[in-house]
Amino acid sequence: MEKVVAVSAGATRPAICSPSLAEVDFRTSVKMSGFFNVSRLRSLQPIKALEESATASVVQESAAISGNNLCQNSTVAKSTNILWHKNSVDKRDRQQLLQQKGCVIWITGLSGSGKSTLACALSQALHWRGKLTYILDGDNCRHGLNRDLSFKAEDRVENIRRIGEVAKLFADAGVICIACLISPYRKDRDACRSMLPEGDFIEVFMDVPLQVCEARDPKGLYKLAREGKVKGFTGIDDPYEPPLNCEIVLKQMGDDCPSPADMVETVVSYLDENGFLRA
């Protein structure tokens, strides 16, 4: 796997700015050409052939997209007598429409390491390039989808698994899905990786020292954890397992943390070089 280390802040990088007219025009034309491609595809393919291919590939599709590795995950499958329904519009069609490849950018790191800041800046930069993104933020998901989960180990495992499953659906929709959650356990991040086709899970490690995160402490939670008022806080009295071999490491160099714009550039370059920004 390729490892990219971000340069330290101080290097001159273009600032994130609003879209130019040329970019807006490009965006419009991408949408239009995508629409015509899919319409043409559908009109050329007889309905019967579509139905046959739908039935024939029940097993393949469920293995590729659904849960062929469900048993490796934390939950045991309890549903029985279920069949996978294949749709006539598939991931390739959606990617053609969007002129991009669906994938998951999984941002992991301590609280305060800058996960949400990067996710937000990255989503904005890609949006301006006409790319469809969606952010799954751990904090935000805990307001709804994962509101029943605490921070004890088994609930964190389930939090990671659910976000992994949702991220997989977004990637299948052709979207560049940005998941940003502490996800402290290596095994569970790897389980999310294994849900996706090879190469489509891009793990980004915010390699920021605990002291820096603690000094930032934007929510005051480190202070509460040090005072013993919040128990089981990651990095203080709960573990964080850094990735061993992830795609991108965004590392603090000396006293300088790379700026969000530098980090965005590193990730966008990776996406570009690996073909995710075209169909």
Ligand SMILES: Nc1ncnc2c1ncn2[C@@H]1O[C@H](COP(=O)(O)OS(=O)(=O)O)[C@@H](OP(=O)(O)O)[C@H]1O
């Ligand atoms: N005990 C404990 N440990 C760590 N974090 C805590 C805890 N309690 C609350 N918070 C806040 O919840 C945010 C982390 O949620 P995640 O869903 O990303 O966590 S995890 O992946 O399930 O470990 C995290 O947000 P971020 O700072 O954005 O990471 C914290 O603000």
Ligand SMILES: Nc1ncnc2c1ncn2[C@@H]1O[C@H](COP(=O)(O)OP(=O)(O)O)[C@@H](O)[C@H]1O
């Ligand atoms: N690259 C950066 N350099 C300096 N400060 C940053 C950087 N990224 C984020 N921050 C600041 O650090 C704090 C935590 O960032 P946040 O994105 O909320 O982290 P996380 O989502 O990992 O908890 C915020 O106050 C944010 O403004």
